[in-house]
Amino acid sequence: MLSPGFAYSFSRERSSSLFVLRSVAAGSLVLINILFDLSTTYWRKSAFYFSESLLFSSFWLLFILLIPALLYVQKSRLSCWVRLGLAATACVTHFVLYPGLVWMLSKSFYEHTFEFRQTLEFSLNTYCFVTLIVYALVSMVGTWVESKDRTTAASVFLQTIVVAEHGERRLIPVGQILYFSSNPPYVNLCVKGSKHLYKGTLRALERQLNPEQFIRIHKSCIVNLQYVVSLRSRQNGDYDVALTDGTSLRSSRVYARELKRHTSNAARVAAH
Numbered sequence: 001m002l003s004p005g006f007a008y009s010f011s012r013e014r015s016s017s018l019f020v021l022r023s024v025a026a027g028s029l030v031l032i033n034i035l036f037d038l039s040t041t042y043w044r045k046s047a048f049y050f051s052e053s054l055l056f057s058s059f060w061l062l063f064i065l066l067i068p069a070l071l072y073v074q075k076s077r078l079s080c081w082v083r084l085g086l087a088a089t090a091c092v093t094h095f096v097l098y099p100g101l102v103w104m105l106s107k108s109f110y111e112h113t114f115e116f117r118q119t120l121e122f123s124l125n126t127y128c129f130v131t132l133i134v135y136a137l138v139s140m141v142g143t144w145v146e147s148k149d150r151t152t153a154a155s156v157f158l159q160t161i162v163v164a165e166h167g168e169r170r171l172i173p174v175g176q177i178l179y180f181s182s183n184p185p186y187v188n189l190c191v192k193g194s195k196h197l198y199k200g201t202l203r204a205l206e207r208q209l210n211p212e213q214f215i216r217i218h219k220s221c222i223v224n225l226q227y228v229v230s231l232r233s234r235q236n237g238d239y240d241v242a243l244t245d246g247t248s249l250r251s252s253r254v255y256a257r258e259l260k261r262h263t264s265n266a267a268r269v270a271a272h
Contacts, residue, residue, distance in 0.1 A: 029060035217251035
């Protein structure tokens with residue numbers, strides 16, 4: 001186990017590395033844009049203004065800020081349409097922030113103030129297609145990375161549980177367990193048509209289960225979302241959770257919000 005001091009040091013080093021990486025990326029984008037402006041004015045035999053080129057390079061700096069924000073809000077499991085909506089929102093935010101940033105900087109540090117509408121029209125005409133492509137690709141890559149992470153994570157979670165019955169050791173596949181219920185000093189493993197006793201605690205088991213498949217619905221119960229078919233409100237914050245085998249479990253109000261969030265992501269569950 002890593003010591004707290006080592007973990008804190010590692011976290012600081014990682015944050016510093018990310019800061020350096022983003023700074024290098026920002027500087028590179030600005031430099032490329034300035035060189036592009038310089039070469040364009042050279043071939044067109046027009047005047048080159050470094051200060052204006054630097055100012056309008058702020059368009060690319062906004063990617064450094066907005067792309068991490070987009071990836072952050074896409075960490076949770078979201079539908080394809082929601083992800084596309086978030087990417088579109090990032091585009092709109094980009095095109096609103098850019099003219100505002102140019103106006104503020106030019107008003108504060110330049111002799112000429114570039115008006116919001118003027119810069120907005122320029123950015124839409126020049127960068128609209130590129131911006132849409134960038135945010136769409138970021139959304140797609142984020143989806144792929146999340147899917148890969150879930151697959152990797154699923155492989156390290158508990159796959160089978162060993163129980164002792166009649167002097168024999170029996171393996172119970174975790175995926176076949178409908179729910180776990182506390183029965184100190186044991187835990188009931190409830191599969192279709194039978195129950196098995198496992199010596200341990202619900203809390204210890206919870207840490208080894210895939211949180212995308214198993215969630216706690218009560219202080220004494222963890223349910224397998226794969227077997228949840230419906231929720232019914234008790235009108236007091238609690239819910240009745242119906243399983244595929246006809247079992248009905250009670251979800252307390254403390255865990256109801258998380259339960260509804262998970263089941264709303266699974267289109268097959270009907271919440272009443």
